[in-house]
Amino acid sequence: MRVLVTGVTGQLGHDCVIELQDRDMEVRGVSSKEFPLTDAGAMRRYMEAYRPTAVIHCAAYTAVDRAEDDKETCMAVNAEGTAALARLCRDFHAKMVYISTDYVFPGNGTEPYEVDAPKDPKNVYGQSKLAGEEAVQQILKRYFIVRISWVFGINGKNFVRTMLKLGQTHKALTVVDDQIGSPTYTRDLAVLLADMIQTEKYGVYHATNEGFCSWAEFAAEIFRQAGMDIKVTPVPSSAYPTRAVRPHNSRMSKKSLREAGFLLLPRWQDAIGRYLIELESLKEQEEMAAQG
Numbered sequence: 001m002r003v004l005v006t007g008v009t010g011q012l013g014h015d016c017v018i019e020l021q022d023r024d025m026e027v028r029g030v031s032s033k034e035f036p037l038t039d040a041g042a043m044r045r046y047m048e049a050y051r052p053t054a055v056i057h058c059a060a061y062t063a064v065d066r067a068e069d070d071k072e073t074c075m076a077v078n079a080e081g082t083a084a085l086a087r088l089c090r091d092f093h094a095k096m097v098y099i100s101t102d103y104v105f106p107g108n109g110t111e112p113y114e115v116d117a118p119k120d121p122k123n124v125y126g127q128s129k130l131a132g133e134e135a136v137q138q139i140l141k142r143y144f145i146v147r148i149s150w151v152f153g154i155n156g157k158n159f160v161r162t163m164l165k166l167g168q169t170h171k172a173l174t175v176v177d178d179q180i181g182s183p184t185y186t187r188d189l190a191v192l193l194a195d196m197i198q199t200e201k202y203g204v205y206h207a208t209n210e211g212f213c214s215w216a217e218f219a220a221e222i223f224r225q226a227g228m229d230i231k232v233t234p235v236p237s238s239a240y241p242t243r244a245v246r247p248h249n250s251r252m253s254k255k256s257l258r259e260a261g262f263l264l265l266p267r268w269q270d271a272i273g274r275y276l277i278e279l280e281s282l283k284e285q286e287e288m289a290a291q292g
């Protein structure tokens with residue numbers, strides 16, 4: 001199996017490449033430089049030369065707030081770019097994994113969304129990711145659509161890093177508690193994706209760490225496990241207005257993942273613990289490198 005991973009300079013793409021390398025699989029990770037989603041010709045040339053048998057498509061325009069004022073670019077990358085890549089997967093007989101998001105759902109109610117629940121994205125980014133899903137489903141038969149949420153990994157900015165940084169200068173923080181979802185540690189997701197591409201169990205899945213929490217609960221647990229004495233005060237979303245609307249309900253059901261026989265990801269609290277260790281060892285490596 002020869003795997004192409006898009007978005008290698010991002011959080012998930014980085015960890016997918018590491019996971020596949022650890023399994024001694026043939027893999028190449030690409031960024032927007034060598035594999036621009038807005039240039040179908042360049043992508044075709046790359047596919048012709050590498051001829052992957054599977055593509056894990058992690059790359060995306062992920063600036064959710066900026067997308068509200070930059071719809072054209074967001075759609076060009078997430079919708080048209082994904083459609084162009086799906087056509088290439090079809091032409092080169094490659095399986096495709098498309099990483100999508102909880103933002104395709106309307107975000108109301110309190111029940112976990114099933115994979116086939118009605119879609120109604122409330123922001124431009126969500127609309128573009130849904131258009132990407134629809135293109136993949138129209139163009140391909142051999143696809144996996146994997147919706148994830150609240151991503152954190154070693155190779156990028158994320159909520160955990162933001163909290164740890166704020167915790168260095170604050171004794172108390174206010175954090176939103178009326179948005180409920182599930183964090184996704186890219187290390188854990190990469191294990192699932194590496195398993196998934198080796199099967200023919202095509203379809204739509206939700207994959208996050210197990211359990212639900214609010215952002216405030218997420219923050220409190222980060223500080224607890226990091227041994228930082230920071231008071232977290234829950235506040236409503238209205239306290240932090242954002243350019244793009246965020247869903248209140250990001251709970252997603254794992255029924256299809258379970259029924260297909262895939263292993264569920266560990267609980268989110270467990271993932272935080274392992275991420276903090278990963279951050280610590282990165283810090284040690286950087287300190288050692290700085291000392292020469």
Ligand SMILES: NC(=O)c1ccc[n+]([C@@H]2O[C@H](COP(=O)([O-])OP(=O)(O)OC[C@H]3O[C@@H](n4cnc5c(N)ncnc54)[C@H](OP(=O)(O)O)[C@@H]3O)[C@@H](O)[C@H]2O)c1
Nearest residue numbers: 007008009010011012031032036037059060062101148151
């Ligand atoms: N982050 C979240 O909380 C979250 C939640 C739900 C779903 N997701 C989905 O999960 C996936 C991975 O997210 P992430 O957080 O790992 O992303 P990320 O860290 O923001 O990285 C984005 C990646 O996409 C690449 N990219 C951006 N524009 C591109 C273009 N025009 N052509 C080619 N590559 C381009 C970037 O490459 P360059 O560095 O070269 O620009 C980078 O490698 C995405 O599909 C995202 O939509 C993320």
